[in-house]
Structure formats: C-alpha cells, structure tokens
Amino acid sequence: MKYICSICGYIYDEAAEGTPFEALPADWKCPLCKAAKTDFKPEAAPAPEDTAPQTATADTATNTVPEADLKKLSAGQLAALCSNLARGCEKMYKEEEAGLFRELAAYFTKITPAIPDADVEKLASLLQGDINSYDSIRAQADALKDRGAARVCVWGEKVTRMLSSLVTRYLHDGESLLAGTDIWVCTACGFVYIGETPPELCPVCKVPDWKFEKIERRAKA
Amino acid sequence: MKRVAVRNLRLCTKDCICLYVCPTGATDTENSIIDVEKCIGCENCALACPSSAISMVPLEYPKQQPKDDAMVATLNTLAQSKADQEKMALQIAGGTSKDSLYRLMKAIAKSERILAEDVMREAGFMLPQSHNAHAILEELIETPPTPDFPAEAARKLMENLPDNG
Numbered sequence: 001m002k003y004i005c006s007i008c009g010y011i012y013d014e015a016a017e018g019t020p021f022e023a024l025p026a027d028w029k030c031p032l033c034k035a036a037k038t039d040f041k042p043e044a045a046p047a048p049e050d051t052a053p054q055t056a057t058a059d060t061a062t063n064t065v066p067e068a069d070l071k072k073l074s075a076g077q078l079a080a081l082c083s084n085l086a087r088g089c090e091k092m093y094k095e096e097e098a099g100l101f102r103e104l105a106a107y108f109t110k111i112t113p114a115i116p117d118a119d120v121e122k123l124a125s126l127l128q129g130d131i132n133s134y135d136s137i138r139a140q141a142d143a144l145k146d147r148g149a150a151r152v153c154v155w156g157e158k159v160t161r162m163l164s165s166l167v168t169r170y171l172h173d174g175e176s177l178l179a180g181t182d183i184w185v186c187t188a189c190g191f192v193y194i195g196e197t198p199p200e201l202c203p204v205c206k207v208p209d210w211k212f213e214k215i216e217r218r219a220k221a
Numbered sequence: 222m223k224r225v226a227v228r229n230l231r232l233c234t235k236d237c238i239c240l241y242v243c244p245t246g247a248t249d250t251e252n253s254i255i256d257v258e259k260c261i262g263c264e265n266c267a268l269a270c271p272s273s274a275i276s277m278v279p280l281e282y283p284k285q286q287p288k289d290d291a292m293v294a295t296l297n298t299l300a301q302s303k304a305d306q307e308k309m310a311l312q313i314a315g316g317t318s319k320d321s322l323y324r325l326m327k328a329i330a331k332s333e334r335i336l337a338e339d340v341m342r343e344a345g346f347m348l349p350q351s352h353n354a355h356a357i358l359e360e361l362i363e364t365p366p367t368p369d370f371p372a373e374a375a376r377k378l379m380e381n382l383p384d385n386g
C-alpha cells in the first residue's frame with residue numbers, strides 16, 4: 001500500500017519502507033515537506049476522513065463577498081492587487097513602478113479594517129473553508145479552460161493545506177512548535193516550512209532555496 | 222517589437238564578456254543596470270553572457286488574456302478570504318508575546334498575501350500595463366477611499382505605464 005502526501009506528493013511506499021503507515025507515530029512528518037501524517041492519503045482510494053462536514057458548511061458563509069460588489073474591490077483585495085502588480089513590475093525590471101505599487105499596497109494594508117474576534121480557532125476554520133472550496137473553483141476553471149485559474153487552485157490548495165496543518169499543530173503542541181528552530185516562507189507560492197534551513201527546492205512550486213524568506217523573531221522593544 | 226536587454230543582478234557574476242560585445246557601451250554602467258537609452262536591442266550581450274543573466278524584454282507588452290466574469294467573481298471571493306486570513310494572522314501576531322505564535326502568524330500572513338496576489342493576478346490583474354489596472358488607478362484617484370490616499374503614486378504609475386488596451 002502506498003500513501004501520498006497531499007501537499008508535496010511524496011509517496012510513502014510501505015513495501016519499500018518496511019513499516020506499515022498505520023504503525024508510524026502520530027507526530028511522524030513528511031520527509032520532504034514536513035506535512036503532518038494526517039495530510040497523507042492512501043493511493044487511489046477516496047479519502048474518507050477528508051470531508052470534515054461540520055466545519056465546512058458553517059464557515060464558508062463568513063468569507064463571501066456579495067456578487068453584486070464585483071466591481072468594488074475591498075481594501076484587502078486592493079492591497080493584494082497592488083502588491084501583485086508590484087511583483088509584475090519587478091519581473092519587468094521596472095524598479096520605480098514596483099516601488100509605487102508597493103506604496104499603494106502598504107496604504108491598503110493599513111486601511112484594511114480589523115476582523116472582529118480574531119483568534120487561532122477562527123483562522124483554522126477559515127482555512128478549512130478555503131480547502132473545501134477548491135474543488136468547485138477548480139471545476140469552474142477547468143470548464144472554462146482557464147489554465148491560470150486552475151494553477152492557482154493547485155498551488156493554493158497545497159499551500160492552504162499546509163497552513164491549516166501548521167495551525168492545527170500549533171493548537172495541539174502550543175509554543176513547542178517553533179522552539180529552537182526557524183520558519184520559512186516560499187516567496188513564489190507561499191509554502192511554509194519549519195526547519196533550520198529551507199528545503200533545497202520548494203516542495204510545492206519547485207523554486208530553489210534562496211527564494212525562501214526567514215521569519216524573524218519579534219524585535220525586542 | 223522593440224526589445225532591450227536587462228541584466229538580472231542576482232545571476233550576474235560581474236565583470237565579464239558583456240562589456241566587450243556591446244556595440245554602444247550600454248552594458249558598461251557603474252550601477253550594473255543596462256542603460257536602456259543606449260541599448261539598441263542587438264542581443265549580443267544576452268547571447269554571450271556565461272551566466273544567462275541577461276534577458277531581452279519587449280518595450281511594449283502584449284494585451285492581457287480576457288477573463289470570464291463568473292470566474293473573476295469566484296476568484297475575488299477567494300482573494301477576500303485570503304485577505305481576511307492575512308489580517309487575522311497579523312492581528313493575532315500583534316497581540317501576542319509568545320514567540321512561536323508570533324512567528325507562525327507572521328509566516329501565515331506573508332503566505333496568505335502571496336496566495337491572494339496569485340489569485341488577483343488570475344482575476345484580471347496580470348499586467349501593470351493592462352486596461353484593468355489603469356481603470357482601477359483612475360477610479361482611485363477620482364474617488365480616494367480616504368483623504369490620505371497616495372494619489373501622487375497612482376498618477377505617476379498611470380503616466381509611466383501606458384495603457385496597452
């Protein structure tokens with residue numbers, strides 16, 4: 001029997017490894033991307049424990065924008081829109097314009113209204129809501145033959161699963177999660193990795209390790 | 222389509238052949254950025270560079286692919302969710318003195334922004350020179366969300382990046 005990491009695609013082959021997947025300890029992690037054991041799915045079999053219906057239905061309603069508001073983008077959306085165009089300018093080697101778009105992005109980040117009652121549990125349920133929505137977004141993209149939107153779903157779902165997995169681990173392990181180690185973000189796709197050094201290649205989008213950025217500890221006031 | 226050479230400073234190992242092959246001296250600058258005024262787009266430098274550090278980029282970018290409205294609506298909703306999660310993570314990071322929680326939330330906020338950027342790109346904002354991007358900038362200048370909106374930056378962008386239709 002083979003088990004596949006839903007984040008990076010690593011295959012745990014029981015025949016080759018010698019240890020049955022079930023016998024691995026609960027805190028066993030994907031050797032490639034360090035996803036949790038629960039992020040593995042048996043090969044080519046529908047994943048029964050993956051549906052998580054109780055969190056799904058309740059939370060998707062909280063994060064939708066009315067469709068009539070399509071033209072009017074929120075501050076949060078405009079922040080991402082502008083920082084995305086800043087990246088576009090960087091890729092075209094237009095430094096000045098990249099800086100101007102970053103300035104606009106910073107402005108929108110600043111005026112984004114606070115979310116009431118922000119806490120880790122609520123964040124966990126929003127992440128789960130997104131994970132549940134990817135299948136239908138992907139179906140829509142495939143029906144329209146929109147390769148770009150389909151790719152957003154492939155990377156986005158993997159990264160979102162990783163975030164969800166890390167938040168779940170934090171809720172379980174607490175402060176020991178990052179004790180004595182570092183946390184890195186892939187600046188190309190957003191994949192988050194815990195370890196002393198970043199992976200040689202991003203397990204999700206395959207960029208080299210120098211594209212990873214380390215998150216620094218809070219500066220002492 | 223007119224092209225010019227640009228050097229990726231990250232890949233460039235400095236001080237080699239591109240200086241010698243350029244007919245106009247465009248590659249010989251004190252800040253290592255190829256002089257676009259001098260570059261005539263002959264591609265000599267890009268072909269000669271041993272580190273593949275030079276690319277030829279068009280001066281005018283092609284029009285952006287059109288997007289389906291319903292797809293855009295779906296992607297906007299997804300981007301809003303990512304933006305909400307980013308905000309939430311920043312709020313949690315701002316309100317904690319715990320190191321693991323702080324760094325995890327900072328990492329998540331950064332990741333969520335990258336995810337949202339990627340979604341907005343596919344929701345019709347791929348090119349800074351696109352008509353969509355221009356329309357947004359114009360609207361923001363006309364009706365700024367708050368009085369301290371940096372209208373000057375927006376104006377400069379519209380000027381520097383001509384609408385490619």
Ligand code: SF4
Nearest residue numbers: 233234236237239270
């Ligand atoms: S040839 Fe390439 S690596 Fe050498 S200095 Fe020029 S750009 Fe840099």
Ligand code: SF4
Nearest residue numbers: 243260261263264266
């Ligand atoms: S493309 Fe030709 S003119 Fe332009 S910098 Fe390279 S060698 Fe010089």
